[in-house]
Amino acid sequence: MxxxxxxxxxxxxxxxxxxxxxxxxxxxxxxxxxxxxxxxxxxxxxxxxxxxxxxxxxxxxxxxxxxxxxxxxxxxxxxxxxxxxxxxxxxxxxxxxxxxxxxxxxxxxxxxxxxxxxxxxxxxxxxxxxxxxxxxxxxxxxxxxxxxxxxxxxxxxxxxxxxxxxxxxxxxxxxxxxxxxxxxxxxxxxxxxxxxxxxxxxxxxxxxxxxxxxxxxxxxxxxxxxxxxFVATFIGRTNIIDANLKVEAGKALLVLPSGYTVEMANILEEYRYSQKVKVSIRPEELVVDINYRDGIKAVIDDAVFLGLNTHYFVHTENGDKIEIIQESKIDSIIEKGTEIYLHIKEEKINIFDENGQYNLVEGVVNDLDLYTGD
Amino acid sequence: MTAMTKKNKSLDIWKVVSLVVLVSYLLFLIWPLLKLFIQAFFKQGQFTLEQFANFFNQRYYVKSITNSLKVSSLATLLTLVIGIPLAYFYQMYEIRGKGLLQVIIILCSMSAPFIGAYSWIMLLGRSGVITNFIKELTGFVIPDIYGFNGILLVLALQLFPLVFLYVSGALKNIDNSLLEASENMGCTGVKRFLTLIIPLIMPTIIAATLMVFMRAFADFGTPLLIGEGYQTFPVVIYNAYFSETGADRNFGAAVSIIAIVITAVIFLIQRYVNSKFTFTMNAMNSIERKPLTGIKALFINFYCWFVVGLAFLPQVYVIYTSFLKTSGKLFVPGYSLESYRLAFRNLRRAIPNTFSIGLTALIIVIILAIIIAYLVVRRSNFVNRIIDTLSMIPYIIPGSVVGIALVMAFSKKPIVLTGTVAIMVIALVIRRIPYTIRSSVATLQQIPLSIEEAALSLGASKMKAFFGITVPMMANGILSGAIMSWVTIITELSTAIILYNLKTVTLTLAVYTYVSRGNYGIAAAYATILTLTTIISLLLYMFIAKTDEVSF
Missing domain, CATH: 3.40.50.300 (P-loop containing nucleotide triphosphate hydrolases)
Known part of the structure; x- marks a missing residue:
């Protein structure tokens, strides 16, 4: 039993x-x-x-x-x-x-x-x-x-x-x-x-x-x-980046390094005000672009080919180190030292308040909340 | 609810056990020591330091302390000089017959020191075999073995096996890669021995040094037999007690207190130094023994077998003389079993006594040690911490003092035990138990608590978990401690000599009695029986435990 x-x-x-x-x-x-x-x-x-x-x-x-x-x-x-x-x-x-x-x-x-x-x-x-x-x-x-x-x-x-x-x-x-x-x-x-x-x-x-x-x-x-x-960093790998959340005309805009700005549709109502935030972007939530001149500007430090995926280690203009995982392609690996631009898959990323205490994005389920009133 | 009552009941059992142990300590250890204190400091109800003044005002007494310190220090130094290279050679190189060599070394470490002393008298004494042989051959009379030289010789040969066992244990824990690393950096041979290996085993060397010093300082049989005019402190304690016995015990008590103070100081130094020098090593790859060739092989093999042979010689010679024909006290040409016949006839209780007293003491020591180890390690509370502290006290009490204190406490009503088997057993238990407790505690601490918890989670009671799971796991540790306990119990002299009478005489005491009467043939027969008992016990242990490791 x-x-x-x-x-x-x-x-x-x-x-x-x-x-x-x-x-x-x-x-x-x-x-x-x-x-x-x-x-x-x-x-x-x-x-x-x-x-x-x-x-x-x-x-x-x-x-x-x-x-x-x-x-x-x-x-x-x-x-x-x-x-x-x-x-x-x-x-x-x-x-x-x-x-x-x-x-x-x-x-x-x-x-x-x-x-x-x-x-x-x-x-x-x-x-x-x-x-x-x-x-x-x-x-x-x-x-x-x-x-x-x-x-x-x-x-x-x-x-x-x-x-x-x-x-x-x-x-x-x-x-x-x-x-x-x-x-x-x-x-x-x-x-x-x-x-x-x-x-x-x-x-x-x-x-x-x-x-x-x-x-x-x-x-x-x-x-x-x-x-x-804490949960974001402890579970899985992730990149934590300092950014700003701007609310203009009812739209929540996330301003990332290099001035790369994305509109976030899934910010919870109570957090829709301008503030400094910490953004958690997992390596697979980044897309590398060598041609398009928009996104977070970065330089490739190292590339590691692991079969299914290729890991890129890059640094941004302000010195942040970022790890990216891309599905390996049949053409060649991007050379070290290459200047690239990073895009994010904005529906997947998570945004926390400046102290990392709570997630501003919709869809967080925490069963712990069920017992706090007990 | 049933769970609750059950739990309370088992708690109570251990509390009762704690109290019984505590009361036993108070009765058999603290009460005699208290008696000793009272005797030393009070005369006819008056506080006095007269006894201590007596002691320190007589050159003879004070000299005995310096004598003891001198001979113990020198003997300790010698044991290191002999024992460390021996252990190094043994672990580094393929010595011929190394298995046998180690068994002999262990045997030497276990033999009663005074048997060595009396054998050396037969070999190198005034009419010793070797003395006479050299005199006849060259007309040269070799220096006197009695006194300082003799004690030094006997103690050094008796105790270097201890240094060997300690140091070779430590060498086994050195990882081979450390040696290979030093070789890579161009450091080999003697240089590596001095700059790498010695520092690595320094904690063990220090522990061995103090252990050997303590034993040498407390040894009573050797100086008694071979010391003659060279008085050492343990002999003075014994004489003070016996010359003053009956009329005035106060002086004996005072000397005992001085002895306790001296050993306590040595003990505290030992603990302090040990705490300063502790680091742990654990070898993933033990040192591999290298084969030897050429002149090096000859030298190293000779050295090992020579020193070990020298240490073993007295035992072999005692066994040999036990088969010699005797006429009265003299050996005459030819062989016979007459000494054995007399040995069995004269003190026929000695053999059964040795086994009955020794085994009873051993069993009590083991059971008590397991219980106390459990109380201290797994059920630490106020009472059990007191027991822990009390259990350390006998470390610092010399053997003869234990005897004197017990006589003082138990020769008058309400409890009269003098002359009984019981007091012999109690004395031996007190003497041996701290060592067995320490080794049991160490063994128990190595057993993860989760093993017991696993048993609890599978529905076993705490008692059942401990006795059914933990105690069997401790068995090997207990066994290796028990073999040493057994041997020290049957060869114990300094306490027993104060407590024994004809009814409770043991083999060791029988040897001593006949040696002191100059009847070497019968003494040899007793000593042989004792030595054989030791050898058989050791071999039996090695067979059962499937190991050649012995712990102290």
Missing amino acids: SVNIRINHAVKRYGDNTIITDLSLNIREGEFFTLLGPSGCGKTTLLRMIAGFNSIEGGDFYFNDTRINDMDPAKRNIGMVFQNYAIFPNMTVEKNVAYGLKNRKLPKEEIRETTDHFLKLMKIEEYRARMPERLSGGQQQRVALARALAITPNVLLMDEPLSNLDAKLRVEMRTVIKEIQNRIGITTVYVTHDQEEAMAVSDRIAVMNLGDIQQIGTPKVLYQRPANL
Whole structure:
């Protein structure tokens, strides 16, 4: 049975040091939910509060309607996968997987059946008699997952489970994790600092920074309509450019370097006044033009051919460094030192206020706003 | 709600455990030390410094301190000079029979020092085998082994294996690429040894130096047997206690306090220096041993086997003499098992006592150390921090002082323990437990908490998670500490000599008794049994743990 997880006004303190001041969150039943943020942002702390390994200094944590603040970790019915896997090194693969079932004092037959099922599911049946030291990282990961799932937990918690694997295995394992989660349909909370990994596995992502949630949303929303500058820079690559927003005769005009001006049709009504802004333009939202004498003037510093795409690194007249990604063309790559003009795909870019606190563009969805009144 | 009550119950169990441990420390460590203080500073209820004045006013006593410092410093220096090159050669080059060499070195580090002393007396003493041999051959009488020279010889040969074990451990942690880098920059051989390797292992050298110094300074058996006129401080403690016993214990207590102060100072220096010199190394690629050729091969092999052979010689010779025919106290030509027959007849309790007392102490030490390590590492609170501090105290209390303090505390009502097996066990536990706690704490700290958390999240109780998962993971660390504990327990002399009687005599004490009576044949038989016990324990450990690493 899966549950939804509600967190109301959570507080975490270590001595005088407050890590999380006031955090609210609602994780839906059966959802793959990821806490994403730089190291030290409090994501693992929050996960461990859900698991019961960290004390809770304030607020309420609910699994459905059960308040779990004071519940023993052993009673929360949680499956947890740790960063270092925490495989018991003194037990075989099979005994590791069966450990939680034995603690429930289930009949022997049932333990064997369930263990077999999950060994098969995770494709580690052939290693059942092996000791963990003789397993590769990926195999250990599978054991950890099988062990966590075998107890049919209400919630699956994963703390940076892929960070110890090499790049290729990481991609493979995240597919495995996503697939298993889909099949079992268990509410999953996943912690990572790798935004690409988060986008690949999650239904929804909460981007965290300095103990606060910045935005909650689907990978698509976070990438295309980030709520603030932090989310824009943390998710995916982007160029941040200082610019001016001018409102003339009801029209919002964005004045970029070199005087390149675009009309923005999608500025929210309440922000339609002249101000300094920060513009987030992703590398693929720029178009290079060598002929047309309009746009942001720039000079090519370097060009990197990566097959599908070609990356250009350029600097503008006022010294801003900008990265551009273009689909590779059959004709030659633009030479270093070439003077070019950049156009933007104005429907895709995001514009933030001068401090980067909020997005001026329409279409931002932040699920966090749903809970602030709680 | 059931979750809550369960949690509270398990909390209470650990609280009870904490309190039991704390009370034990107060009763068996703090109370005896308090008694010692009272005896030293109070006479007939009056505060007095008379005892201390007595001590410092007599040249004889003060001289014993300087004697001890002198012989310990020199012995320490010698161990470094012998031990560091040995470790370097051992890790850098392919030495012939290096496996056997290491086992012998470990054995040497584990043997009781006073057995070495008494064996050297048989070899180089006034009528020693080598002395007589050289005299007959050349008419030359080699210098006296008794006194300063003898203590120095015995301690240096006894303790350089410790330096070897420390330093070769550190050399193993040097990454080979560091050596290759220095070679690239044109620095090799002796220059590289002095400018790169020595600085890299400096923290270990300092740790080893202080460890060896502490052992040399506290060693009691060696100067007692071979020192003759050269009085060292541990011997003075022993004599002060025994000459004053019954009539006036105050002086013995005062000398004990002085001993504690001296070792505490050394200990504090050790901690200070260690804290200044700590950096960690972890080798991805260990140094590869190079094959040796030519004159270099000859020299290095000779050096290694010669010094190790010299250190091992006393043990071999003791075993040899145990099979010699004796007539009364004299060895006569021919071989026999008479010494063993007498050994089994005379102090027949010695062997069973060694095992029963030693094993009981060992088991208590291990269980207590695991519990205390858990309390200190995983359940840090006020009481457990006090326990942590208390557990360090025995580090700075010399063996004979432990004995004296226990006698003072437990020879009168309400608790009378003197002359019992219990007091022997308590003394050995107190002596050994700080080392085992330290190694258990270190082992436990290396085990990630997430392993226990994984067990908790899978529904195990805290007790079950600890004893079912963490303790088995600590097993190797505990085992390597336990082998050293076991060997130090069965070869312990300085505390036991104050506490034992005929009922509680052990092998070590039996050796000492017969050596001091001049009955070398029977002593050799006991010593052989002791040495064989050590060898078998070590081999058994290496077999079970599948390692040749021993921790101290």
